[in-house]
Amino acid sequence: MSESAELRPVVAEGDAAADMAARVVENLGAAVHASPETLRLPLLCLLAEGHVLVEDVPGVGKTVLAKALARSLDLTFHRVQFTPDLLPADVTGVNVFDRQSGAFRFRPGPVFANIVLVDEINRASPKTQSALLEAMQEGQVTVDGATHMLVRPFLVVATQNPVEYEGTYPLPEAQLDRFAVRMTIGYPALGEEARMLAEQTTEPPLDHLEPVAQHEEVVAAIAAARSVHVEESLNRFVVALLRHTRASERLALGGSPRSGIALLRLAKARALVERRDFVVPEDVISLATPVLAHRLILAPEARATGVTVEEVVTEALEATPAPV
Incomplete structure (x- = not known):
């Protein structure tokens, strides 16, 4: 790097974002037993306005990670369980007839949240999987010719099991390319796994997780990352x-x-x-x-x-x- 770049001062927004990231990673560590680098990756993806594909075996904390991230940042959270009979409208939303007004009214689907957990994304049909493409790339959904903007920030955390293929629909290359990051959590170390068993059979830490950042801080950090x-x-x-x-x-x-x-x-x-x-x-x-x-x-x-x-x-x- 050039000398001028090395001497460039860190702006106040950057310091605030770094402090927020440290708090969030520590908070995530209370609910998910993984390395700090692993826990930081979905947060980086959120700040970079990308999306995360978590590919790992069942039971290592994929769902807990997404929930813990939403709670740590005090963001809205929706979960969608992908199944073969799920329809695109079950994800994006649908127009319903309002008898009082005599007109159709849009009922938003679960994709209208800051963090959307798409569980077992490869179990839904390609048609339903493709319902996420516009949302992930453009931050909007189009239903019956009308465009509806999604809330910001917007992060899709999709999970899939890499060792089970029966009854699944592998993601096409075009959709894989929409995910900024693919990550794994992995099995915890011996001591960590023993501690996790004790926690989950008494008082799961996720139930008591409190926010350590606010929506405005996240938005400011995203803007700071762009600069x-x-x-x-x-x-x-x-x-x-x-x-x-x-x-x-x-x-x-x-x-x-x-x-x-x-x-x-x-x-x-x-x-x-x-x-x-x-x-x-x-x-x-x-x-x-x-x-x-x-x-x-x-x-x-x-x-x-x-x-x-x-x-x-x-x-x-x-x-x-x-x-x-």
């Missing part, structure tokens, strides 16, 4: 990284331009909570795998040899010189 400075050399670093994935013989599909936008937005949010008003290469490098891996498709030959997309991302990072 974080990114040098041109880092823009070119991200583009070089994406082009390396597109040229890789191990991949049938490389990173899209949308993935580069998501990577830089997440990097700006990370810089903010690290009390910087500029992005450094480590911000990009640390987020490359959760942002890029789920968007890449392995070539058949690479899949047959046991190569993973995470290994390909690591290879791309090692082969792409970071700016200094």
Whole structure:
């Protein structure tokens, strides 16, 4: 980074956002037993105006994480259980006839909330899955030709089980590309799991979780993340990284331009909570795998040899010189 960037003072909004992030991560840790880096990822996604796909085995706290994030930030929360018989109108809302007024009135669906948990997203039909596309990309839904804006901030936290495929509809590449991040929670350490069993069989911490931030603080932090400075050399670093994935013989599909936008937005949010008003290469490098891996498709030959997309991302990072 240039000397002027290193000497740029951290603005007051950035300090407030960093303080808020520290409080939220600590609060999440009371309900979900995972590393601080894992708990910080959905918050970064919210600040970057992205969406999160949590792919993990059942029972590790995916639903609790989404609920705890909403309660910590005092945001509205809705949960939708995706099933094969769910219809798009069950997600977006529907026009109903009002006898008193003699006209149709829009009844908002569960997508009208600050944080929307879509549980087992791959269990609904592709038609219902696609009902989320407009909401996730444009922050709005269109019903019977009328457009309805969603509340802000807006975060979709979708979950899916990576080891069960019977009765599921895998997400198409276009929808996977709408998720800024794919993350896992994983099993807790031995001591943490024992403590979790004691907590959940007496007084679950989620029941007593209190807000540690307000809506206005979240909105201010999102605005502050947008204003974080990114040098041109880092823009070119991200583009070089994406082009390396597109040229890789191990991949049938490389990173899209949308993935580069998501990577830089997440990097700006990370810089903010690290009390910087500029992005450094480590911000990009640390987020490359959760942002890029789920968007890449392995070539058949690479899949047959046991190569993973995470290994390909690591290879791309090692082969792409970071700016200094």
